[in-house]
Amino acid sequence: MQQSDNHQSSAPRGDKSSASRLAWFDSLYAAHHRRAFGLALSFLGNPRDAEDTVQEAFLSIWRSQACPDPSGESTLSWLLAIVRNRSIDVLRSRKRKETYPLDPDVDTADSIDVPIEVERRTAQRHAHRILERLPVEQRRVMELVYFEGLTHAEIAEHLNLPLGTVKSRIRLALEHLRLYFPAREDPPISA
Numbered sequence: 001m002q003q004s005d006n007h008q009s010s011a012p013r014g015d016k017s018s019a020s021r022l023a024w025f026d027s028l029y030a031a032h033h034r035r036a037f038g039l040a041l042s043f044l045g046n047p048r049d050a051e052d053t054v055q056e057a058f059l060s061i062w063r064s065q066a067c068p069d070p071s072g073e074s075t076l077s078w079l080l081a082i083v084r085n086r087s088i089d090v091l092r093s094r095k096r097k098e099t100y101p102l103d104p105d106v107d108t109a110d111s112i113d114v115p116i117e118v119e120r121r122t123a124q125r126h127a128h129r130i131l132e133r134l135p136v137e138q139r140r141v142m143e144l145v146y147f148e149g150l151t152h153a154e155i156a157e158h159l160n161l162p163l164g165t166v167k168s169r170i171r172l173a174l175e176h177l178r179l180y181f182p183a184r185e186d187p188p189i190s191a
Contacts, residue, residue, distance in 0.1 A: 021067075024067060025058075025061075025062060028058075028061070028068075028075070028079075029058060031076075032075070032076055032079050032080075033054060033058070035076065035080065036054045036057060036058075036079060036080065036083045037050055037051065037054050039080055039083050039084060039087070040053040040054050040057075040083050040086070040087050043084070043087035043088070043090075043091065044087055044090055044091065049090055050087075052090075053083060053086045053087050053090055054083060056086050057079065057082045057083045057086050060082060060086075061079070061082065130177060130180045131143065133176070133180070134173055134176055134177075137169055138169050138170075138172055138173035138176065139173070140159070141155055141159070141166055141169045141170050141173065142170065142173045142177075144158065144159075145170060152166050152167055152170070
């Protein structure tokens with residue numbers, strides 16, 4: 001950042017003490033921070049963003065080693081130009097970061113484990129295809145047991161059948177289903 005000579009004044013420079021530079025900076029801040037905040041707020045409309053922008057502007061001045069006279073009009077113009085430019089940068093970054101709300105009905109990738117979900121859906125489709133091969137009476141009791149979660153007694157009441165008939169249909173359905181699923185051997189339990 002190039003500074004003209006009219007921005008150099010009574011403030012410390014280079015080898016001057018840090019105490020005098022700090023005093024200069026304090027007077028610069030005291031004289032102009034309210035106007036700087038007002039300008040940033042008018043650009044950004046958000047007090048938190050305006051505070052951050054003003055802080056960044058003053059920090060850049062501190063780092064630049066520029067030492068204009070804190071009470072001068074040209075110093076105020078110079079400071080407000082820095083705040084204005086920083087505010088425009090914030091507005092530009094907001095546009096780049098524009099977000100869109102997610103559809104609440106859509107599961108996000110973080111909320112499901114994709115491989116497990118794929119396996120579950122595949123197994124579910126396979127089970128429905130196999131259930132379609134069962135006789136209607138057996139398929140209906142199996143759907144009530146496994147998909148509706150009803151007990152044998154509840155199924156008997158729901159279908160108006162004797163409990164023994166419900167149990168027989170479930171047993172017959174399981175025997176038919178064993179034909180479609182390969183036998184699974186569980187690994188031996190080691191001690």
